[in-house]
Amino acid sequence: MIIVAIIAVLVLIFGIGIYNSLISKKNQVANAFSAIDVMVKKRFDLIPNLVEVVKQYTQYEGDTLTKITELRGKAMGNHVTEGDKLAIDQQLGAAVKGLMVSVENYPDLKANTNFLNLQSTWTESEEQIAAARRNYNASVTSYNNAVMMFPGNMFAGMLGYQPMQVLAATEEERKNISAKELFNN
Template identity: 45%
Template sequence: MGFGLIATLGAIVLIVIIIISIRNSLIGKKNKVEYANGAVDAMFKQRYDLIPNLVASVKQYMQHESGLLERLVQLRSQAQQPNLSEQQRNNLNNELDHALKTFNISVENYPNLKASEQFSRLQASLNECEGQLAAARRTYNAAVMEYNNAIEMFPSSIFASQMGYVRKEMITASEQEQVNPNVGNLFQ
């Protein structure tokens, strides 16, 4: 066997290893996005499970804010529907985020409610869930950024297009959430 043949075989093996490495890296990044998305979904599910308990414990105190409570339940139901696109689910969850913030502000008007042990436990659970949800969203967005970079940068972009990989959208704050709140209005 001549040196030329060994060099050619070595080059072919090296190219095959590089191709396999790039493809495996892309698959790993796609799976990381799916895993992170599953974590976000799990946190949304936990939040959805807390909402009916929170609404039930608050209903007796907040008779005239029943519209807000009904809106929380409605958004929760819509967000749990199967076959929603990522964008639809994100939009509904952004609306739910806003409704929960409005709800928390409304609670300030009910000192007896705030003193209720059951409500306090539910509120603490919801706050913990919201913190975990924020962390899951950050993890998801980091995985999406890594994935999007991989499918757009050369040479992995060649393999990504052959594999049918497309850009994923990050979870973003709604326009309403990006506006600084006027704290003065909260106390009127």
């Protein structure tokens, strides 16, 4: 009788452990996603300053600047889903990268301290977003393993937990940004 009770208690503790583990993994995924969001917002905040500085020195980059401003406006709008925001962020990243390359034609701008600061802050935020995305993917992988493998899959079925998609790796996540490539020095 006592043995049965002990086994029952052990099974209960084990079950609670698995259940809690699933919940905390799911929460961690949500947490990791909001971390990307924070980093992306931080990057969006750099845009107005960047546009202002570049505008002062360049005459021919109007189109790129308008596109960048528009993209930021779209991302900051009220009716954007999280997925869209990430997609806009990617486009924005590509547009700014293009801008950084064309800056080569403006020696005055290249020498501007304000611009140089913005440039390195931008690179930093790029890597921080890459890190946040990798963190999100690690959390999703850990959650997916728990949901799909025995015995977690039994609880996952009851809770209605489904496996999630990882984010596709961007160029920045695959390689380290090289100063030479970026600034073409």
